[in-house]
Amino acid sequence: MDAVRPLQIEVDDVDLIDRDKPSTSTTSTSSTSSSKSKDYNKKNKNKDKKKRSRDDENEEERPYQVGNGWKSLEISLANATSAADRSKERRTTDGGTQLPVVMGGAFYEKKQEYFNKFQSLLVKEAKAEKSNIERRLLRSSIHALCNSGLAVAGMTALVSGRLYGELIIRFVANDLVDLKWDVGDDEDIGSLKLKVGEPVIISRVDPLKDDDVFEGMLLELSSKALKVSLKCDDKADQMAKMFTNTKPWRVDHGTNCITIQRMMDGLHAIQSSQLLYKTKLYDIITGHLRGGTTLEAACAKEVDIYKLPTQRAKGEMLPHDFKEWKLNETQRTVIKSCVKRRVSLVQGPPGTGKTTTAVSLVRLLIYLKYQCQSSSKILVTAYTNAGVDNLLERLLACGVKVLRLGQSSSVRADLQSATLDYRLQEEMLQYKSRQDQAGIERDVKSRLIAEVDVICTTCISAGHPMLDDETFPIVVVDEATQAMEPAILVPLLKGSQQLFLFGDQNQLAPTVCSNEAHLGGLSQGLFQRLVKEGIKPYLLDIQYRMHSRIAEFPSLCFYENKLRNGIDDDDRPIPKGIGWPVQDWPVAFVHINGKEKIQNYSYSNKKEANKVVELLKCLVAGNKDLRINDIGIITPYSSQSRLIVDKLKAEKQFAKQLPTVATVDSFQGREKEIIILSTVRSNEGHRIGFLDDWRRLNVSLTRSKRGLLVVGNIHHLAKCPCEQWCKFAKWCIDNKLVVDED
Numbered sequence: 001m002d003a004v005r006p007l008q009i010e011v012d013d014v015d016l017i018d019r020d021k022p023s024t025s026t027t028s029t030s031s032t033s034s035s036k037s038k039d040y041n042k043k044n045k046n047k048d049k050k051k052r053s054r055d056d057e058n059e060e061e062r063p064y065q066v067g068n069g070w071k072s073l074e075i076s077l078a079n080a081t082s083a084a085d086r087s088k089e090r091r092t093t094d095g096g097t098q099l100p101v102v103m104g105g106a107f108y109e110k111k112q113e114y115f116n117k118f119q120s121l122l123v124k125e126a127k128a129e130k131s132n133i134e135r136r137l138l139r140s141s142i143h144a145l146c147n148s149g150l151a152v153a154g155m156t157a158l159v160s161g162r163l164y165g166e167l168i169i170r171f172v173a174n175d176l177v178d179l180k181w182d183v184g185d186d187e188d189i190g191s192l193k194l195k196v197g198e199p200v201i202i203s204r205v206d207p208l209k210d211d212d213v214f215e216g217m218l219l220e221l222s223s224k225a226l227k228v229s230l231k232c233d234d235k236a237d238q239m240a241k242m243f244t245n246t247k248p249w250r251v252d253h254g255t256n257c258i259t260i261q262r263m264m265d266g267l268h269a270i271q272s273s274q275l276l277y278k279t280k281l282y283d284i285i286t287g288h289l290r291g292g293t294t295l296e297a298a299c300a301k302e303v304d305i306y307k308l309p310t311q312r313a314k315g316e317m318l319p320h321d322f323k324e325w326k327l328n329e330t331q332r333t334v335i336k337s338c339v340k341r342r343v344s345l346v347q348g349p350p351g352t353g354k355t356t357t358a359v360s361l362v363r364l365l366i367y368l369k370y371q372c373q374s375s376s377k378i379l380v381t382a383y384t385n386a387g388v389d390n391l392l393e394r395l396l397a398c399g400v401k402v403l404r405l406g407q408s409s410s411v412r413a414d415l416q417s418a419t420l421d422y423r424l425q426e427e428m429l430q431y432k433s434r435q436d437q438a439g440i441e442r443d444v445k446s447r448l449i450a451e452v453d454v455i456c457t458t459c460i461s462a463g464h465p466m467l468d469d470e471t472f473p474i475v476v477v478d479e480a481t482q483a484m485e486p487a488i489l490v491p492l493l494k495g496s497q498q499l500f501l502f503g504d505q506n507q508l509a510p511t512v513c514s515n516e517a518h519l520g521g522l523s524q525g526l527f528q529r530l531v532k533e534g535i536k537p538y539l540l541d542i543q544y545r546m547h548s549r550i551a552e553f554p555s556l557c558f559y560e561n562k563l564r565n566g567i568d569d570d571d572r573p574i575p576k577g578i579g580w581p582v583q584d585w586p587v588a589f590v591h592i593n594g595k596e597k598i599q600n601y602s603y604s605n606k607k608e609a610n611k612v613v614e615l616l617k618c619l620v621a622g623n624k625d626l627r628i629n630d631i632g633i634i635t636p637y638s639s640q641s642r643l644i645v646d647k648l649k650a651e652k653q654f655a656k657q658l659p660t661v662a663t664v665d666s667f668q669g670r671e672k673e674i675i676i677l678s679t680v681r682s683n684e685g686h687r688i689g690f691l692d693d694w695r696r697l698n699v700s701l702t703r704s705k706r707g708l709l710v711v712g713n714i715h716h717l718a719k720c721p722c723e724q725w726c727k728f729a730k731w732c733i734d735n736k737l738v739v740d741e742d
Contacts, residue, residue, distance in 0.1 A: 110288040115271040118486050121514075121522040122260055122267070128514030129255045133201075137208055137252070145252065149193040152226065156247040159240050160227060167232040169202075169216070169243045171251060172225045194218055197385055197410040199254035200228060207252060212242065215254055220409040226251065227409075259487070262463035266489035278493040284343055284530075285492070295533055299343040303498050305473045306372040319367045328566060331357045334538040338500065339364060345480075345527055345537035346502045349559055350702035351545025351671075358478050358502050359394040365474060366400060366453050377452065379472035381459045381491045383483040385410045386669065391478055392418055392456045403448060405457040405464065418456075420466075423448050459483055462491035471495035478502045479669070480527040484510045488526045503527045505537075506558045508668050508695050542566040545671055547574070549585045550701070550708050553731050557724055558698045575674055575707040577622015578615070581737050586707040589732040590615070591714045593742045596682050602639035603689070605680045608711050609643045611741060612678050613651065615709055616659065619674060628654070632672035632703060633661045636691055640680050668699050675704035679712030686719045694724035701728070714738055 136150070145151035155171040162168065194200060195218065201207045202214040220227040228251065232239050243249075269275060275282050283289055284298055318336070327335070334357060338344030348354025358380075365378055380395070380402075382388045388404070389412045395402045396418060404411055408421040416422050427444045434440055449455065449470065457464075459477065472494045480488065481503030487510075492499065505528045512523040524532070531537060539559075543551055544566045555563035574586040581588055594607030612633055619631060635641055645661050648654045660672065677700050681688045690696070701708065710732075718729035732738050 107286075107288045110286040111271055111275065111282075114286045115267050117520070118522070119264070119267050121517040121520045122263055122486060124514040124517040124520070125512060125522060126255070126257070126260045128517065129260075132513055133253070133255055134208070137206075142206075142250065151250060151252040152194070153248065153250040155226075155249045155251070156245065157243040157249045158245060159243050162232075162236065166229040167236060167239055167243070168219070168227060168229050170225055170227050171249055194221075194226070194251065194253055196221055197407055199256050199258065201252040201254040202228065202230070203250050203252070204248065205250060207250070215257060217258065217407070218251075219407055259460050262460050262490050263484070263486035265463060266486055266493055269493045270489065278495065280495075280497040281343065281492065281499055285489070285526075295530070296535055299341060299530070299535055301342050302340045303342045304340070305376070305498055306368050306374045317368055317371075319364070322364070325360055325363075327356070327360055328353070328542050330539075330541050331360065334540065335361050335364060338538060339368075342497070343499045343530070343535075344501070345530060345535055346500065346540065347504055347506075347537040348502060348540045349504055349506070349543060349563060350554070350698075351543040351551075352540035352563075353542075353544065354502050354504070354540060355390050355394060355478060357540060358476060358500070359391060359398060361500060362395065362454060362476060363398055363400065369453065375450075376471070376473050377449075378454045378474045378476065379462060379491050379494065379496075380454050380456050380476045380478075381462055382478040383459055383487065384479060384669075385458060387479040388456050388458055389415055395454060395456070400454055401452045402454040402456055403452045405455060405466070406461045420445065420448060457491075459487045459490050462494065467494065473497040474500075476500045476502070481505050481507060481525050482510055482668070483525050484512070484522055485524070485526040485529065501527045501530075505531055506695060507699050508665060508693075511665065545705055546702065547572040547586050547706055549587055550704055553728060554698055554702050556731075557727055558694075572706045575619060575623050575626070577618040577620075578707070578709070579739070581739055582735065585735070585737060587732075587737050588709050589714055589729075589738045590709060590711045591738055591740045591742060592682075592711055593713055593715075594682050596680055597639075599639055603637045603680050604639040604643045605678065605682060606643065608678045608680060609640065609647055611711050612644055612676050613647050615676055615711070616648070617651075617653070619707075620653070626673060628657050628659050630673040631659045631676070632667065632670070632674070633659055633676045633678070634664050634667050634700060634703065635678040635680055636664050636689075636696065636700075637680050638663055640678055644678070664696055664700050667703055671703050671705060673705050674707040674709070675700075676709045676711065677701075679710065679717065681720075682713040682716050686716055686721070688717070688720045688722060688725065691720075691725065692722045694722055697722070697724050697728065 136145070140148075140150075142151060142153050146153060152171070152173065155173040158170045158172065160168040160170040198218055200216055200218050202216060203210040204212065207213050214230055216228040216230040218226060219229050230239065269278050270282075270286070279285065284295065287295075289295065289298055317339075322332075325332075331353060334346055338346065339361065346354065346357060348357065362378060362380060369376065369378075380388075380391055382391060385406065388406070392402060392404050392415055393412075396415070402418060403423070404415065404419045406419070408416060408419050411419050424441065424445060427448070428437075428441060431437070431440045431444075445466065449466075455467070455470075455472070472491070473496060475491050475494075475496045475498070477483070477488055477491065477500070480501040488501075503525070509523045509528065510525055512518045514522070517523070521529075527537075539562065541559075541562050542564045543555075545551075546565075548565045548569055551563060551565060555561055569584075572586075574580065574584070578588065580586060590611060592605075592608050592611050594605040596603050596605050616631065616633070619626070620628065633641075633644055635644070641661050641663055645658065648658050648661070664677075679691070681691060701710075714729050714732065717725045718733070720726060
């Protein structure tokens with residue numbers, strides 16, 4: 001087996017999938033099919049062994065037999081390079097009329113150094129993701145995988161149509177509900193872990209051994225079926241026949257080949273001679289600064305995308321109603337300060353209106369665009385689909401002409417009318433009697449894109465071929481601290497001249513599977529790297545989410561005590577039903593001397609789970625104004641999440657509806673009226689595993705509006721290796737917020 005291991009030994013495969021990661025959505029898919037190695041037997045063992053060694057030349061030997069179909073799904077260095085080269089050749093075919101680019105030796109070395117670093121890290125990450133799934137498939141039966149929501153089996157395949165060179169397959173089964181299918185809004189543990197927009201592996205019985213193995217993208221979910229897109233290229237007819245009313249088929253959670261591939265394409269663009277045409281920010285990306293120029297000076301240099309008239313360039317560039325926009329003074333100052341910088345970082349701690357600020361900045365940029373009658377568009381992105389939808393909703397509310405790109409099934413139902421797919425379908429109704437449907441569709445898509453001021457999409461989906469001919473001089477990236485640096489290259493390499501990154505380096509960084517890639521810097525995003533290299537972000541310092549007492553410790557520990565409260569405590573009434581240890585403080589640490597238990601590399605704590613259920617009952621009984629969905633239960637470990645859900649399901653009062661139960665990582669960016677946090681860890685050695693990342697503590701403590709209950713072993717955390725956890729334990733003790741239940 002490959003010598004690649006997950007980043008955190010405490011985290012099992014389910015932990016990695018539980019994280020809101022990705023929601024890494026793309027609008028294209030890849031698929032691979034090949035023949036498996038024949039089963040060994042005494043008669044032809046030597047013959048098959050020779051064949052396998054030829055087929056698997058240059059691959060490391062593994063102690064188990066794996067089908068060739070699964071092996072071919074791995075992104076190898078050679079395959080990634082050739083794919084990127086082919087893509088580059090297509091995009092630069094008409095580039096002969098451009099002036100040649102002359103690059104100095106120092107610049108070339110910087111580009112090559114950047115390329116070599118991230119290419120190596122991405123290959124390690126791709127191998128680690130594949131290795132994790134191989135281990136899962138080897139160790140778990142199909143029954144176990146289905147029960148844990150990581151696979152669905154026994155389905156019938158039907159061809160649903162074709163779209164953009166992709167075959168759309170609908171898989172139907174009668175017992176999907178029995179396989180814990182759940183397409184609700186909340187990510188209750190025990191529901192199907194296959195999510196719309198994520199990659200899946202398609203096989204007959206066993207993806208490690210089957211004759212035919214494909215990789216695709218999950219498009220839609222329903223109570224009885226799922227829909228998957230497969231890239232078919234020149235094999236469309238052959239594949240269509242294979243999937244026409246055939247069974248059985250199996251779908252497993254897959255590796256993110258498309259995401260890795262598009263990041264690889266971005267790296268090859270960095271390395272290419274066309275870089276200067278793809279982004280004017282190449283000096284900041286590669287670190288090749290002109291003699292004597294500091295990074296801060298390079299970022300702060302004014303850029304005039306819209307060629308403003310002289311009088312406006314001097315400062316008269318705000319719309320007449322700018323003071324009426326719903327912004328606080330900090331937000332206004334940030335927008336005015338960064339609107340003309342080449343690169344700006346905006347740090348938005350929890351509840352400070354980061355998305356509101358980003359949308360208002362886009363509105364100002366659009367205003368400037370119309371003042372100069374420019375036809376250029378703004379590319380607005382986020383790392384997750386949920387993040388893009390939040391931006392889209394706010395932009396639509398402000399009357400911005402915006403188009404959402406991406407799989408329609410990845411977009412919220414109330415925002416569907418803003419998607420390219422929806423508008424295209426509406427437009428094509430008037431042409432349904434015409435013959436040249438493909439040509440008309442292409443022209444309509446081009447027109448729809450040209451008519452808007454803003455394109456919204458995820459970072460990775462910005463690499464869709466549909467945008468190959470588009471240029472975006474201004475790029476806005478929300479959730480920038482959740483994205484790997486190569487992911488941000490995808491939207492940047494579309495003619496960018498100005499970049500705005502919104503994020504918070506004090507919250508969770510990008511999730512990386514490979515320990516080698518993590519240590520090499522892949523888990524450090526572009527935002528974090530620029531901060532580390534001396535760029536000071538603009539800080540949004542007024543929070544509107546938390547009761548002041550809940551915000552007190554995070555502000556003190558993570559934000560240098562700079563956070564101010566923009567909401568009155570009267571608007572955050574303290575929940576009843578709980579004997580809060582200090583009056584007017586909706587914070588309590590419930591001390592439980594439980595015993596942690598490890599299973600499948602993930603931890604649980606039965607005594608803590610019991611206390612969580614007890615606290616939930618008290619909250620429900622004491623607060624008739626609260627819905628069950630207003631309460632969130634979070635914990636670092638998926639095993640603890642599953643244990644809590646199992647206990648809740650055994651309670652009659654929660655039979656109809658459960659509260660949201662999720663891992664801390666998957667809850668980043670979300671909020672609830674009340675949060676119950678189960679810390680889980682309790683051992684003699686004061687070990688805390690990946691709780692050692694203090695950013696996970698910050699996320700945990702900043703999700704609640706009105707009440708925060710922390711359940712755990714206060715003595716264990718007070719002596720653990722993490723300085724911030726020790727400070728939090730001391731803060732709770734000093735302020736008499738500890739309730740001893742032992």
